Amino acid sequence: MATAAAGKAKQKCKYGSKCYRKNKLHLDDYHHSDDGDTDTEMDEVKKEPKPAATPKPKPRLVHGVSVADGAEDDPWKTRLQKRKSEEESAALAEVMCLKKRKTEEGFVVTKAGPSRAPSFKKAKKKVKKFKAKKEKCKYWSKCYRKEKAHLAEFRHPGEKENEDEDGDEKMEEPRKKRGQELEALNELDEDDRVEFSTGYMLERDGDIYSCSCNEWKNQTENEKQRTCKHLKEYLGEEFDKARVTKAKKKAYVAQHISVSVLLAHKYDEKANDPVGWWISEKLDGVRAFWNGRCFYSRLGNAFYAPAWFTKDLPQNMTLDGELFGGRGLFQSTVSIVKTAECDNYKKIKYHVFDTPSLEAKPFEERIQAIKDYFEEKKPKYAVFVEHTKCTSKKQLDDQLKYVLDRGGEGLMIRKPKSKYERTRSTTLLKIKKFYDAEAIVIGHEKGKGKNQFVCGALRCKMACGMEFSVGSGLTDKDRRNPPKKGSIITYKFQELSKSGKPRFPTYLGIRIDMTEPKDAEIREVIDDDS
Known part of the structure; x- marks a missing residue:
């Protein structure tokens, strides 16, 4: 029966090549050739090994278009390159007009001595670091494209931008990274002078930026911390603010250090x-x-x-x-x-x-x-x-x-x-040169530290009635057995203080030949200004 079934002629499937049934019984009973090929021919075709299929490039989904990765004619990539080229050319043209723009704004840069052309160093950096501004993707949050070319050209939700008053989105200014120095709007090198059309002059000496206007001169701060409207206009408000803030920061100063002097x-x-x-x-x-x-x-x-x-x-x-x-x-x-x-x-x-x-x-x-x-x-x-x-x-x-x-x-x-x-x-x-004088002892003051159990100082009264203490000059013997109350002592001192007390008095000894104190005759001070 198997032989009879094998030799039985197959009927043509009414669906022909469009038939999707693949089970063995259906394929044994029907052939699917549209041109009427016999089952034998179909069997031979089935027996031939299928050639290895060449892998097709994975399609890349785009808005309304399917483009394979690696395609040479990528419209988005071409458009981005063209945009960058146009923007860079515009920036370079702006740089070449820098000198003219500065003159129109009312200031020119000159060098102490021979004049020189303004520096284009910063302008060249601007061209070198140029990046094209992105446009807003029209699909916005619904966009599913992730390729780098598209993300580089269009903005999407989550990027750092804000909106202006009209609701249109705009890019934020690039933020300064930690440790990165701000650049001045216009450079002012050392020994450079900037003269405004109003007659004011900007100069720089190291970290000191100065202006000839009264606003700068009348400030009481350190010269490094001074500023004025002309400096803000020329250097840029952000740079000038950072410069002044840095100058106001106080360096750490130790409260105590080891000092050795002559x-x-x-x-x-x-x-x-x-x-x-x-x-x-x-x-x-x-x-x-x-x-x-x-x-x-x-x-x-x-x-x-x-x-x-x-x-x-x-x-x-x-x-x-x-x-x-x-x-x-x-x-x-x-x-x-x-x-x-x-x-x-x-x-x-x-x-x-x-x-x-x-x-x-x-x-x-x-x-x-x-x-x-x-x-x-x-x-x-x-x-x-x-x-x-x-x-x-x-x-x-x-x-x-x-x-x-x-x-x-x-x-x-x-x-x-x-x-x-x-x-x-x-x-x-x-x-x-010290003054010598005599005073009367009116009391004893208790000592401190190692002298806490002996006399620390003599309490004395001058002839004028001014009281003071003298402890310098007392020996250990004097402290154990100090001059008695009512004794007349001799002392020396440098000068009288404003209150009339002797400055730096030093005990010299007891005067046994005097019964009353005697003040020193202070020399008259000559005033050279009078």
């Missing part, structure tokens, strides 16, 4: 010959060490002066000097220095007499380096302390008398060609 010994006229040494006035102020950023005391405590007070001081050279408000104004100077960044700093100046940065150099080279800096920068709130060569003992005595008669504290003398030693040294000597 300290003086006392002058002994019997042991020291001053001839050939350098003489300067001993200033009655606050010793201050400048480390390039802040003032510090001998103990390393910070003095926070205003920025306008220190702006002219060097940042790469340390200085040694005194914050000085004038002769006889020690207490007011201390009050000013202890108040951080107060306006009263205008009443004092920084008197510089050495630079520890050049500690290995001889004194003459160190003071010359300070002179050179002061002549170049001309700091407003700093003064160079002049030094005079001593030619004789008489000259020293005459200069000491001159200073003391005018309310000064004394003199300092320095050994020639000496190095800067960060300790107490015999190369620097101080000369001071």
